[in-house]
Amino acid sequence: MAVTMKDVEYIAKLARLKFTEEEKQKLTHELNDILNYIDQLNKIDTSNVEPLSHVIDVKNVFREDVVKPGLTSAEALKNAPAKTEKFFKVPKVIGGKDA
Amino acid sequence: MKSFDILRQELSAGTTSCEKIAQTYLAAIDNGKHLNTFLSVFAEKARLNAVAIDKKLKSGKAGPLAGMVVSVKDVICVKDERVTCGSRILENFVSLYDATAVSRLKAADAVIIGKCNMDEFAMGSSTENSAFGRVKLPQDGARIPGGSSGGSAVAVRAGMSTTSLGSDTGGSIRQPAALTGVVGMKPTYGRVSRYGLVAFASSLDCIGPFGVCVKDVAAVLKVIAGHDENDSTSAVVPVPDYVSSLTKDIQGLRVGLPKEYYGSALNTEIREAVERKIESLRKNGANVVEVSLPSTDYCIATYYILATAEASSNLARYDGARYGYRSQNPEDLMEMYVESRTNGFGAEVKRRIMLGTYVLSAGYYDAYYKKGQIVRRLIYDDFHRAFEKVDVLITPTSPTTAFRAGEKADDPLQMYLSDIYTTSANLAGIPGISVPCGNDKQGLPIGLQVLGKHFDEATVLKVADFLETNV
Numbered sequence: 403m404a405v406t407m408k409d410v411e412y413i414a415k416l417a418r419l420k421f422t423e424e425e426k427q428k429l430t431h432e433l434n435d436i437l438n439y440i441d442q443l444n445k446i447d448t449s450n451v452e453p454l455s456h457v458i459d460v461k462n463v464f465r466e467d468v469v470k471p472g473l474t475s476a477e478a479l480k481n482a483p484a485k486t487e488k489f490f491k492v493p494k495v496i497g498g499k500d501a
Numbered sequence: 502m503k504s505f506d507i508l509r510q511e512l513s514a515g516t517t518s519c520e521k522i523a524q525t526y527l528a529a530i531d532n533g534k535h536l537n538t539f540l541s542v543f544a545e546k547a548r549l550n551a552v553a554i555d556k557k558l559k560s561g562k563a564g565p566l567a568g569m570v571v572s573v574k575d576v577i578c579v580k581d582e583r584v585t586c587g588s589r590i591l592e593n594f595v596s597l598y599d600a601t602a603v604s605r606l607k608a609a610d611a612v613i614i615g616k617c618n619m620d621e622f623a624m625g626s627s628t629e630n631s632a633f634g635r636v637k638l639p640q641d642g643a644r645i646p647g648g649s650s651g652g653s654a655v656a657v658r659a660g661m662s663t664t665s666l667g668s669d670t671g672g673s674i675r676q677p678a679a680l681t682g683v684v685g686m687k688p689t690y691g692r693v694s695r696y697g698l699v700a701f702a703s704s705l706d707c708i709g710p711f712g713v714c715v716k717d718v719a720a721v722l723k724v725i726a727g728h729d730e731n732d733s734t735s736a737v738v739p740v741p742d743y744v745s746s747l748t749k750d751i752q753g754l755r756v757g758l759p760k761e762y763y764g765s766a767l768n769t770e771i772r773e774a775v776e777r778k779i780e781s782l783r784k785n786g787a788n789v790v791e792v793s794l795p796s797t798d799y800c801i802a803t804y805y806i807l808a809t810a811e812a813s814s815n816l817a818r819y820d821g822a823r824y825g826y827r828s829q830n831p832e833d834l835m836e837m838y839v840e841s842r843t844n845g846f847g848a849e850v851k852r853r854i855m856l857g858t859y860v861l862s863a864g865y866y867d868a869y870y871k872k873g874q875i876v877r878r879l880i881y882d883d884f885h886r887a888f889e890k891v892d893v894l895i896t897p898t899s900p901t902t903a904f905r906a907g908e909k910a911d912d913p914l915q916m917y918l919s920d921i922y923t924t925s926a927n928l929a930g931i932p933g934i935s936v937p938c939g940n941d942k943q944g945l946p947i948g949l950q951v952l953g954k955h956f957d958e959a960t961v962l963k964v965a966d967f968l969e970t971n972v
Contacts, residue, residue, distance in 0.1 A: 417813065418839050419842055419855070421843075433855065437859075439802060457881060460691070481823070483825070483827035492834055
C-alpha cells in the first residue's frame with residue numbers, strides 16, 4: 403500500500419495542513435518508510451482476536467445532572483486570539499473558499 | 502542532587518528552610534540556563550510559597566511534601582501559568598486551572614518552581630523537537646537527554662528541583678530518566694488523573710514522577726495517585742503507602758527476564774550492567790526465570806499506529822479559533838485553520854498528524870487502526886500470561902545510552918526505535934520504572950526498567966529501591 407504524493411495531498415487536506423512541494427516529497431518518502439515498517443503486523447495471524455481499546459476496566463461514569471461551578475465566559479475567552487464581549491471571533495464562515 | 506530525605510533532615514535540624522531550598526534551586530536554574538531546561542520559572546511565587554510553608558512547618562501544620570520543590574513538564578497545567586507543550590501553537594496559552602496532580606502536590610505543600618522544556622506535544626525521544634530549542638544533557642552538552650520529558654529529567658539531574666512531573670505515552674518518562682541517570686516512573690494507566698494533562702494519545706498517556714531516588718518517586722506518587730472525578734478513566738483503586746513498601750525484602754520474589762528484550766539490538770555494556778543487577782537479585786533470594794513476550798517485535802509498529810491516530814484526533818482542536826496561535830488576517834475560516842496549524846506546529850507533530858490521519862482515513866481504518874488494536878490485545882495478553890508466573894519483569898530501559906544531538910533527527914524511524922523497550926508498558930497499561938544502573942565506558946548513564954502488574958506499583962517500587970542500592 404504505497405503512499406503517493408496525491409495521497410499526501412489528500413491526507414493534508416483532511417488534516418488541515420499545507421506543505422510545500424519539497425515537504426510533500428519528503429513526507430511521501432517518510433510515510434512509506436514508516437508504513438513499510440508497520441506492515442510487519444500483517445505477518446501475524448490475528449483471526450479470532452478482538453481489538454483492545456481499554457487496558458483497565460472502565461465503565462461509563464454517571465452523575466446527577468446538577469449545576470456545578472465552571473468557567474465564566476470571561477475566563478473561557480481569556481486565551482482567545484480574537485473575541486467580542488461574549489463570543490469567539492472568527493473570519494467569515496459562509497461564502498469562503500471551501501463553502 | 503539532594504534527596505527529599507536529606508532536605509527533611511536539614512529542615513528538622515534547622516540548618517535550612519524551604520525558602521533557602523527554593524533559592525538554591527532557583528540559583529541552579531539560573532546557572533544552568535545553557536541546558537535550556539525550563540520554559541518558565543515562577544521565581545517569586547515559589548519563594549513566597551516556600552516562606553508560607555516555612556511558617557506551616559513551625560506551627561506543625563505542614564503537609565507531607567513540605568520542603569520538596571517540584572518542576573512540571575510544560576504539558577501539565579499550572580493555574581495562571583503558561584502551558585506551551587513545547588509548541589508555537591500554544592506559546593501564549595495560560596492555564597485556567599491546575600491539573601489534579603498539581604493541585605494535589607500544592608495541597609501537600611510542595612512548591613512548584615516552573616515548567617520544563619519538552620518535545621513538542623510530547624512527540625519525540627530526544628527533546629530536540631521543542632519549538633523553544635533542544636535540551637542538553639548535563640554530562641555532555643553535545644548529547645540529548647532523551648525525551649519527551651527531557652527537561653524534567655535534566656531538572657532533577659542538575660539539581661534544579663527535588664522532583665519533577667513528566668508524562669509518558671511511549672517511554673517519555675522512563676527513557677530520559679535512563680539517559681540522564683535519575684529515577685522515573687510511569688504508573689498504571691488510570692492510576693494518576695490526566696485532568697490538566699494536555700492530551701497526546703489518550704489511551705496511553707500517563708503522568709508520573711522523576712526523582713533522584715526511588716523513595717522520592719514513591720513519595721510523589723502517593724500524593725498524586727488515586728481516583729479523580731474530573732477524569733473518568735482514573736481508576737477507583739486504593740492507593741497504598743508506597744514509601745512504607747520499600748522494605749528491600751526480595752526473598753522469594755519471582756523475577757522474569759523477557760528474552761525478547763535481550764536480543765541483538767541491545768548494546769553489550771547495557772546488557773552487562775543489567776545482568777550485574779540481576780545477579781544481585783539472585784544472591785538475595787529472588788527467583789529469576791526467563792519468560793517470553795512473543796509480540797514484543799510488534800510494539801513499535803502498534804504504538805505508532807495507535808498513538809498517531811489518537812494524536813491526529815486530539816490535535817484537531819488546535820484550529821486557531823478559541824485559543825492558541827492564529828495566522829494573520831485569514832481570508833476565511835478554512836484559511837485560518839490551515840495556516841494556523843501549518844505555521845503553529847513543528848515538523849514532527851505534522852508528520853505524526855499525517856500518519857495518524859492516514860491510518861484513520863476511509864479504506865485504511867481496518868488495515869491499520871483496527872489491526873493496531875488487535876495486536877495491542879496480543880501484547881496485553883503476553884504480559885498477562887507472564888505475570889501469572891512472575892511478580893516483576895526486568896529489562897533495559899533503552900537500547901543505547903544518550904546519543905548525540907542531530908544523530909537521529911533526520912530518520913524518524915530510527916528515533917522511534919529508541920522506545921523499543923518502553924512502548925509495551927503503555928500498550929499494556931502496566932506500571933514501569935527506570936532506575937540508574939551504572940555508566941558505560943564514556944561515563945553515560947545506563948537505565949534498568951522494572952515492569953509490574955496493573956496497579957502493583959508497590960512491588961515495582963520495592964524492587965527498584967532494592968536495585969538502586971545493591972550493585
